[in-house]
Amino acid sequence: MRNSNGIQRADFAAIADWVHPGSRVLDLGCGDGTLLQYLTRKRGVTGYGVEIDDGSVLACVSNGVNVIQGDLERGLSDFEDRSFDYVVLSQTLQAVRNSERIIGEMLRVGREGIVTFPNFGYWRNRLHVLAGHMPVSENLPYQWFETPNIHLCTITDFEDFCREHGVRILERIVIRNGGAVMFLPNLLGSLAVYRFQRA
Amino acid sequence: MDTGISPGSVGIVTPQTAKFSEPVRLKCGAAVDEYELVYETYGTLNAGRTNAVLACHALNAAHHVAGHYADDPDNVGWWDNMIGPGKPVDTNRFFVVGVNNLGGCHGSTGPKSINPKTGKPWGSDFPVVTVEDWVATQARLADYLGIGRFAAVMGGSLGAMQALQWAVSYPQRVRHALLIACTPNLSAQNIAFNEVARQAIITDPDFHGGHYYEHHARPTRGLRVARMVGHITYLSDDEMASKFGRQLKHGRIQYSFEPEFEIESYLRHQGRRFSEYFDANTYLRITKVLDYFDPAFEHGGDLARALAPAAAGFLVISFTTDWRFSSERSREIVKALLHNRRDVTYAEIDAPHGHDAFLLDDARYHRLVAAYFDRIGVDVAV
Numbered sequence: 218m219r220n221s222n223g224i225q226r227a228d229f230a231a232i233a234d235w236v237h238p239g240s241r242v243l244d245l246g247c248g249d250g251t252l253l254q255y256l257t258r259k260r261g262v263t264g265y266g267v268e269i270d271d272g273s274v275l276a277c278v279s280n281g282v283n284v285i286q287g288d289l290e291r292g293l294s295d296f297e298d299r300s301f302d303y304v305v306l307s308q309t310l311q312a313v314r315n316s317e318r319i320i321g322e323m324l325r326v327g328r329e330g331i332v333t334f335p336n337f338g339y340w341r342n343r344l345h346v347l348a349g350h351m352p353v354s355e356n357l358p359y360q361w362f363e364t365p366n367i368h369l370c371t372i373t374d375f376e377d378f379c380r381e382h383g384v385r386i387l388e389r390i391v392i393r394n395g396g397a398v399m400f401l402p403n404l405l406g407s408l409a410v411y412r413f414q415r416a
Numbered sequence: 417m418d419t420g421i422s423p424g425s426v427g428i429v430t431p432q433t434a435k436f437s438e439p440v441r442l443k444c445g446a447a448v449d450e451y452e453l454v455y456e457t458y459g460t461l462n463a464g465r466t467n468a469v470l471a472c473h474a475l476n477a478a479h480h481v482a483g484h485y486a487d488d489p490d491n492v493g494w495w496d497n498m499i500g501p502g503k504p505v506d507t508n509r510f511f512v513v514g515v516n517n518l519g520g521c522h523g524s525t526g527p528k529s530i531n532p533k534t535g536k537p538w539g540s541d542f543p544v545v546t547v548e549d550w551v552a553t554q555a556r557l558a559d560y561l562g563i564g565r566f567a568a569v570m571g572g573s574l575g576a577m578q579a580l581q582w583a584v585s586y587p588q589r590v591r592h593a594l595l596i597a598c599t600p601n602l603s604a605q606n607i608a609f610n611e612v613a614r615q616a617i618i619t620d621p622d623f624h625g626g627h628y629y630e631h632h633a634r635p636t637r638g639l640r641v642a643r644m645v646g647h648i649t650y651l652s653d654d655e656m657a658s659k660f661g662r663q664l665k666h667g668r669i670q671y672s673f674e675p676e677f678e679i680e681s682y683l684r685h686q687g688r689r690f691s692e693y694f695d696a697n698t699y700l701r702i703t704k705v706l707d708y709f710d711p712a713f714e715h716g717g718d719l720a721r722a723l724a725p726a727a728a729g730f731l732v733i734s735f736t737t738d739w740r741f742s743s744e745r746s747r748e749i750v751k752a753l754l755h756n757r758r759d760v761t762y763a764e765i766d767a768p769h770g771h772d773a774f775l776l777d778d779a780r781y782h783r784l785v786a787a788y789f790d791r792i793g794v795d796v797a798v
Contacts, residue, residue, distance in 0.1 A: 241757075274761075277761070278731075281794075283761050284761050284763075285750060285761070285762045286763045287764075295747060300754070
């Protein structure tokens with residue numbers, strides 16, 4: 218679900234800043250395991266990835282990352298309550314069918330959750346829609362007919378969701394071109410990164 | 417010039433025998449005073465003795481894991497597609513050991529061996545063995561070969577149970593355990609199939625209470641039926657449907673009890689071939705080895721507690737169409753390992769072949785094992 222390119226390293230760095238050294242991390246939709254590798258190197262974390270795709274599972278094995286093959290849509294029943302410090306869902310929330318359930322599962326299994334998603338409210342995306350097209354950009358690289366993204370949202374939408382679902386946001390960083398966006402983030406930021414816990 | 421080596425094959429191999437004169441006390445309480453284990457090795461044990469891999473056999477196989485015999489070139493090892501130069505378990509890097517377990521019928525001491533106390537074959541007097549007993553005797557073979565710690569212990573099905581038991585019994589002697597098509601214990605349905613197989617053998621008039629050797633008889637009819645029952649559980653419904661469907665041998669219904677459907681002649685053929693080389697007393701015991709395996713039993717059914725001593729890294733692989741030891745059963749093991757915070761990778765291979773998939777060529781499966789062994793290679797610097 219995620220490949221490691223320069224753009225996404227930006228959210229990796231933010232996540233690495235947040236997680237405590239030596240903590241236990243579960244990375245949902247871990248792709249080839251790059252984030253876990255990065256966090257292991259930077260922060261000495263231990264943990265596992267969860268991934269459905271055969272090729273990605275193989276890549277994790279090659280990268281020395283522990284991976285459990287499974288379907289996020291079926292929940293996290295292999296994992297016990299509160300067994301991780303952080304459960305990460307990086308660039309995958311928008312492709313999950315039952316977003317509400319997965320956030321709930323993240324906060325059952327982890328003390329804290331971390332999500333990153335492409336901000337649909339980014340001005341370039343709005344411009345695409347104004348011009349009569351679905352947006353295609355570095356963070357939303359798919360055409361409408363082939364996109365796995367079924368639950369796109371804006372920063373405002375996500376924060377409304379958290380308020381309504383008893384999720385307390387602990388930290389937020391909004392990114393564009395690898396740098397933090399402080400001013401009008403829902404308009405000027407292309408990628409959102411949140412750390413949250415149960416309220 | 418014919419070197420006898422085909423690409424990717426370890427080539428001609430020769431079984432060897434290790435004799436043990438120190439008694440082994442078995443889980444059932446009985447002891448075997450002295451015994452032999454027949455084994456084969458492939459590749460070279462490195463100077464640091466860090467590159468040894470133990471490949472544990474399942475129900476109907478033995479120590480002949482890879483390569484072939486000079487005088488019997490068609491007798492290819494049961495995991496030859498997995499083990500050899502350039503194969504997923506690369507014998508250019510790793511030293512692989514295959515052993516016929518105690519109670520077997522391929523040369524290791526078992527029911528058809530001579531009981532030194534009576535001068536006659538053991539027959540039914542050969543004790544009932546367990547996975548724990550096998551692992552204990554394999555550990556003695558490892559001592560004999562000068563292997564302190566295995567880079568990996570691996571197996572499929574019953575072989576995987578041994579790999580798991582190794583990790584629990586000898587945590588310091590196993591760096592990695594590969595559990596393929598495994599289960600933490602047999603289900604009632606699994607035991608039921610085993611019991612049908614045992615009854616087929618025991619009720620064969622040629623069984624003679626297990627002392628058939630003295631009667632110069634063999635319960636081949638029982639063994640054939642036992643194998644037929646077992647074989648059904650190794651294949652998936654879809655695999656049987658695509659291989660045989662309702663195909664008729666003679667193109668039309670004959671209204672007889674001769675084999676008419678292709679699946680009938682296939683099962684009879686499998687049963688016949690098996691009964692020619694396998695010993696019924698060994699078969700009985702191996703089905704019991706399977707039935708009794710249950711590491712959680714002595715921990716009040718708590719598998720996580722049972723696996724707590726294990727320190728190895730684990731690769732757990734299941735096959736989606738395996739209804740004998742389903743993916744859910746492998747996930748139970750994974751959950752227990754996660755609870756214990758062990759290094760574990762779990763892969764679920766979408767293969768059509770059922771339980772037997774662990775023996776077959778499947779690119780995704782073999783690539784995964786190869787990648788995992790690359791990691792092991794890094795760990796042990798080979």
